Structures are given as C-alpha cells and as structure tokens.
Amino acid sequence: MMTKVNWFKYSSPATFYPLAGQAMPIFAALAAVLCVAGLWVGFFVAPTDAQQGEGYRIIFLHVPTSWMSMFIYLVMAFWSAMGLVFNTRLSGMMAAALAPTGAMFAALSLITGSFWGKPMWGTWWVWDARLTSELILFFLYLGYLGLHAAIDDPRRADKACAVLALVGAVNIPIIYYSVQWWNTLHQGASVSVTRSPSMAHTMLIGMLLMALAAWMYSIAVALSRVRAIILERERRTDWVAELKEVAA
Amino acid sequence: MNWHSPSEFFAMGGYALYVWGSVIACLVCVVVEPLLVRQRRRTVLSLLRRQRVAEQIEREEQAA
Numbered sequence: 403m404m405t406k407v408n409w410f411k412y413s414s415p416a417t418f419y420p421l422a423g424q425a426m427p428i429f430a431a432l433a434a435v436l437c438v439a440g441l442w443v444g445f446f447v448a449p450t451d452a453q454q455g456e457g458y459r460i461i462f463l464h465v466p467t468s469w470m471s472m473f474i475y476l477v478m479a480f481w482s483a484m485g486l487v488f489n490t491r492l493s494g495m496m497a498a499a500l501a502p503t504g505a506m507f508a509a510l511s512l513i514t515g516s517f518w519g520k521p522m523w524g525t526w527w528v529w530d531a532r533l534t535s536e537l538i539l540f541f542l543y544l545g546y547l548g549l550h551a552a553i554d555d556p557r558r559a560d561k562a563c564a565v566l567a568l569v570g571a572v573n574i575p576i577i578y579y580s581v582q583w584w585n586t587l588h589q590g591a592s593v594s595v596t597r598s599p600s601m602a603h604t605m606l607i608g609m610l611l612m613a614l615a616a617w618m619y620s621i622a623v624a625l626s627r628v629r630a631i632i633l634e635r636e637r638r639t640d641w642v643a644e645l646k647e648v649a650a
Numbered sequence: 651m652n653w654h655s656p657s658e659f660f661a662m663g664g665y666a667l668y669v670w671g672s673v674i675a676c677l678v679c680v681v682v683e684p685l686l687v688r689q690r691r692r693t694v695l696s697l698l699r700r701q702r703v704a705e706q707i708e709r710e711e712q713a714a
Contacts, residue, residue, distance in 0.1 A: 456663030514672040
C-alpha cells in the first residue's frame with residue numbers, strides 16, 4: 403500500500419525543530435571529515451600547477467566558496483517562492499537562516515579571489531564582469547539582511563525579503579555565464595557538465611571534496627540558525643515553553 | 651608527496667601570503683559563524699527561561 407507523505411507536516415516549526423536538532427550534528431561531522439580530506443588532497447596529493455605553481459592551491463577554497471555563495475542564493479530564492487505560494491511559516495525562517503551564511507561565502511569568494519588575483523593578474527581587484535557580478539551578489543545578501551532587520555513583523559519581513567530574493571536571483575546566471583558573455587580577466591569554468599574537466603584528476607577530487615564540505619557546513623549552520631529563529635519567533639507558544647532546554 | 655620539508659610547505663613556492671591568507675580568512679569565518687549562532691541560541695534560551703519564571707510567579711500570585 404502506498405502511504406502518502408504529508409510534506410506540510412514538516413513545514414510546522416514544532417515538528418521541524420527537533421528534526422533539525424537531530425540532523426545538525428550529522429552534517430557538522432560530515433563537513434569536518436570532508437574538509438580534512440579535501441585539504442589533504444588539495445595540499446598534499448594534488449600536483450603543482452604547470453603555470454601557476456603553488457599559488458593555484460587557492461582554487462580549493464575559492465571555487466567551493468564561490469559555488470556555495472551562488473547556490474545558497476538559489477536555495478533562498480526557492481524557500482522564498484515556497485513561502486509566497488504556500489504561505490508556510492517555516493519557508494521564511496529557512497530563507498532568513500541561509501542569508502548570513504550566503505553573505506559569508508560571497509565575502510570569502512571575493513577575498514580568496516583577491517588573494518588569487520594579486521599574484522596572477524597583478525591586481526587585487528578589477529571591475530570585470532565576473533568580479534562585479536559576484537560583488538553585486540554580496541550586496542544582495544546584505545540588502546536581504548538589512549531589509550529583514552528593518553521590518554519589525556517577521557512575517558511581513560519574510561514576504562518583502564522573498565520578493566527581493568526572487569528578483570535578485572536573476573543575478574545568478576549572470577555571474578555563472580559572465581566569463582562567456584563578456585571579455586574578462588577571469589578564467590573560464592574549471593568544471594563543466596558537457597566537456598571533460600581541464601585539470602588533473604586529483605585537483606578535481608580535492609575541489610569536489612571541498613565543495614561537498616562547504617555544502618555540509620552550510621546545511622549544518624543553517625539548521626542551527628533556523629532552530630534559534632524558530633525559538634525567537636515561537637516564544638509565545640506552549641510547545642516552546644515545554645521544551646526541556648527551556649524548562650531546565 | 652609535494653613537499654620535502656615543513657618550511658617548503660609553509661613557503662608555498664613563494665605564494666605564502668596569498669595561499670595562507672585565503673586559508674586563514676576561510677578558517678576565521680567557519681569558526682566564528684557557528685559561535686555567533688550558538689550565542690544567538692543562548693540569548694533566546696535565557697529569554698525563554700526568564701519568561702517561564704515570570705509566568706510561574708504570576709500564577710502563584712494569582713493563586714495566593
């Protein structure tokens with residue numbers, strides 16, 4: 403017999419709060435293991451690059467943080483759309499929980515990019531398409547956080563921010579394709595679905611391990627933050643008052 | 651193995667500032683962010699506990 407899963411059950415903060423609490427340590431542990439493995443491969447196994455020497459090793463941080471900054475924005479836009487369509491409370495909380503982590507990864511992408519640009523291009527910063535569109539992504543995250551903080555009613559803040567997140571999502575394909583659409587200093591995609599990767603296997607494995615670690619880290623930290631947000635917003639409810647961490 | 655000595659590893663073929671700068675920036679972020687989240691959780695939990703105690707006192711006063 404087919405049993406129908408009621409997905410809306412999990413959109414209730416009271417159901418999701420303990421679930422997130424159980425899942426969080428698993429993702430945190432995976433993040434730590436994958437990060438150690440990725441750094442090991444990146445710094446000890448992957449060979450020296452023929453053109454960039456050891457300087458290319460920034461790739462193991464730069465590419466995962468950049469991917470993550472774009473991907474988190476898409477997930478935020480997804481939850482925002484869910485919130486607007488189904489009017490579920492948890493959707494807005496999820497989006498709000500992701501925004502600071504996304505902003506952090508966007509900042510790290512710009513910082514590690516600068517550290518890579520200086521020795522290879524001779525400059526910390528250029529106003530080129532890839533860099534500028536990533537900077538706009540960082541500003542979109544800051545705008546999201548600022549807007550959310552400026553509206554007192556969290557449900558109204560969710561709605562306003564959801565519109566911002568959805569409109570801002572147009573920037574993501576612009577970042578991704580910027581290296582194809584415009585002449586830019588930034589190199590093209592290192593990994594593509596349609597052609598074989600233009601790098602050594604061990605380099606690719608190191609990068610993918612670090613990318614997975616960034617994923618697990620983001621999930622773990624977003625789950626922790628959404629739990630804090632749930633407590634903040636549901637503080638007047640009975641189920642929160644009866645939690646053992648509150649009663650203790 | 652790429653490195654013949656620890657000093658060679660830390661020198662990163664002359665790119666030490668850039669490679670280690672990136673590593674440190676990332677490390678600081680992934681250490682500080684979870685601490686900030688933990689702080690946020692502690693703040694809301696202490697608020698909830700105080701709220702609970704306040705409600706209890708209110709109930710006792712009404713009963714008396």
